[in-house]
Amino acid sequence: MRYLMMVKASGFTEAGIGTSREYAAKMRSYRHELEQAGVFLAHEELQPSSAGLRVDYPTGGGEAEVWPGPFSIDQGLLAEFILMDVDTEEEALQWALRMPVPAGQGAYGIELRRLEDRLEQPRDARQAAMELELKNYLQL
Known part of the structure; x- marks a missing residue:
């Protein structure tokens, strides 16, 4: 199961x-542990929302509206993600609980979401x- x-x-x-x-050293070690366990698929850090764009489509159709960042933190912004392939939700949770937390940078939150299973997964x-x-x- 991918999370x-x-x-x-x-x-x-x-x-x-x-x-x-x-x-940074703790995170490198953590990613290495994920790799050694064979569950690591990808990791990326995102730039701040000030470098982003948001596209909103109005209810009932119409032209899309494009909004430049920055966006409010209370809108559930993301800073980074890790994609992993584990056997159970509990295993995904245990990896999330082992992730290092930066000291002195306030509240820290992680959300885990299972990805939809696909019949074909090109590697x-x-x-x-x-x-x-x-x-x-x-076909030509």
Whole structure:
């Protein structure tokens, strides 16, 4: 089962304030543990919402509205995510509870969400693109 572990943004992450070297080392070690356990799929840090855009579609249709950031932290902003493949929800929770928390940066929140299972999961997007190109070529 694939789970997305979403780390909530804080005033510190939204201000672009980095974490300590000690915390960065703990996170590298944590990601290494995920890799060694064979559950790690991806990890990315997001830029602050001031570098983002929001697209809203009105109820009932119509033109999309595009809003530049920054956005309010109370709107559930994300700072980073880890994608993992585990056997149970409990295992995902245990990994979330082991994630290091940066000291001195206020409240810290993590949300875990299971991804929908797909019948076909291409391992590599480039491989899927090449397969599609080959299928199109063979149909000529």
